[in-house]
Amino acid sequence: MQYVSTRGAAPKLSFEDVTLTGLASDGGLYIPESWPSFSASEIAAMRGLPYAEIAARVMHRFVGDSLSFEELRELTGEAYGRFAHAAVVPLTQLDERHWLMELFHGPTLAFKDVALQLLGLFFERFLARRGEQLTLVGATSGDTGSAAIDAVAGREGVEIFMLHPQGRISDVQRRQMTTVRAPNVHNIAISGSFDDGQAAVKRMFTDPALKGKLQLGAVNSINWARLMAQVVYYFTSALQLGAPDRPVAFSVPTGNFGDVFAGYVAAQMGLPVAKLVVATNINDILHRALSDGDYSAGEVTPTAAPSMDIQVSSNFERLLFDCGGRDGNALADQMRAFEVSKAMRLTNAQREGASGLFTSVRADQDAMAHTMRRAFQYCGEVIDPHTAIGLHAAHEVDLSPDIPVVTLATAHPAKFRDAVERATGTRPALPARVGDLFAREEHFTELEGDYDQLVDFITTNAVQGR
Numbered sequence: 001m002q003y004v005s006t007r008g009a010a011p012k013l014s015f016e017d018v019t020l021t022g023l024a025s026d027g028g029l030y031i032p033e034s035w036p037s038f039s040a041s042e043i044a045a046m047r048g049l050p051y052a053e054i055a056a057r058v059m060h061r062f063v064g065d066s067l068s069f070e071e072l073r074e075l076t077g078e079a080y081g082r083f084a085h086a087a088v089v090p091l092t093q094l095d096e097r098h099w100l101m102e103l104f105h106g107p108t109l110a111f112k113d114v115a116l117q118l119l120g121l122f123f124e125r126f127l128a129r130r131g132e133q134l135t136l137v138g139a140t141s142g143d144t145g146s147a148a149i150d151a152v153a154g155r156e157g158v159e160i161f162m163l164h165p166q167g168r169i170s171d172v173q174r175r176q177m178t179t180v181r182a183p184n185v186h187n188i189a190i191s192g193s194f195d196d197g198q199a200a201v202k203r204m205f206t207d208p209a210l211k212g213k214l215q216l217g218a219v220n221s222i223n224w225a226r227l228m229a230q231v232v233y234y235f236t237s238a239l240q241l242g243a244p245d246r247p248v249a250f251s252v253p254t255g256n257f258g259d260v261f262a263g264y265v266a267a268q269m270g271l272p273v274a275k276l277v278v279a280t281n282i283n284d285i286l287h288r289a290l291s292d293g294d295y296s297a298g299e300v301t302p303t304a305a306p307s308m309d310i311q312v313s314s315n316f317e318r319l320l321f322d323c324g325g326r327d328g329n330a331l332a333d334q335m336r337a338f339e340v341s342k343a344m345r346l347t348n349a350q351r352e353g354a355s356g357l358f359t360s361v362r363a364d365q366d367a368m369a370h371t372m373r374r375a376f377q378y379c380g381e382v383i384d385p386h387t388a389i390g391l392h393a394a395h396e397v398d399l400s401p402d403i404p405v406v407t408l409a410t411a412h413p414a415k416f417r418d419a420v421e422r423a424t425g426t427r428p429a430l431p432a433r434v435g436d437l438f439a440r441e442e443h444f445t446e447l448e449g450d451y452d453q454l455v456d457f458i459t460t461n462a463v464q465g466r
């Protein structure tokens, strides 16, 4: 399996190289050269298998020669053995047609653990084999940072610099990052928004001055391996609800478009996905793009669902590439124009390509709070604000009533205790696995977010190359 850049001008890479690379050298994102696929009988044969086994079967198609099936199976067993639930990603039924897919049983209470626990093991394995070191740089709207730090703290060969927008993430999210004491972990609080942090990180990957000094790696969902690991739970949940004989729809609380893009990949591989509902909060660039082709970034408005407070969704580029005829040169022009003007129209091919599988729903604060209350009142389920936005969208979307709808429960409600308590009157308890989070000392550096200052901090503090 080879990977190509969405902007057409970077070299093709293997899975191992793609995992250790951030952005492609032409500023694009790596994507498989073609989609592997399963027959209906191959999908049916996965029914009832353990999560780690299905994970290895689904992902091995993308890994090529970089890992044998047995090596991959060993790593999925190790990564998913760390989850607090034996099913890893269990389904909970809400009513006759709605389910929640609980993605928050990992160490840091959000779905990002599912991919990052495995990615940490890939880094360690590949770097040891090559005798290399990697400096990870990332920007977080809250959950990526904690999941990535947990996955790499204290590991050989890697160090991590994580930027978060100061004051715009929950106290649990911040403490899960800043209380980790490991010499290879560096937290930076910047004055701007998540989008500002993400723009700086993207620039680092194409900055020749930095490239000469450090081998940079990505933990954001620009890293293909993250999306790949997320494809798996679309398979495991659809299998439980009758796939491949019965189509299933998914409603996905969306920010950077990584999680829902993994659903699109599952569909390309032959999983019968009836619809993918892109659920956004009032930061609704994706809703506008999918409903009328208008991809124009406004200001980010902070909400109670901070992991969705995003205006520029990196992974949307992968969809535009795949739906728009895989023309890297044309997409490079389109994206460069967007980077200047912060606005673009989708082409007709992109709109038509996306409309078959995707639909979108926007939820405001009232809809989110109402859905949290309703889930508690009618089903006894305490859900987090992100999940509530997904569940609201699942109820709004127009689908044939015989299609089951799975809402991705992307975070544990205790991660957003204040918002949950405001909406439901119940304060969810932190699970025991987070330990004495509020007793531990915090460590982070405050920076303005100015690009040169950030680069200077990273090059000064990186161990790699010394």
Ligand SMILES: *Cc1c(COP(=O)(O)O)cnc(C)c1O
Pocket (backbone or CB within 6 Å): 110, 111, 112, 143, 144, 221, 253, 254, 255, 256, 257, 258, 259, 260, 307, 308, 386, 410, 411
């Ligand atoms: C990251 C995150 C999202 C958004 O996922 P994307 O892959 O960025 O679209 C939604 N909910 C929670 C809780 C998250 O942590």
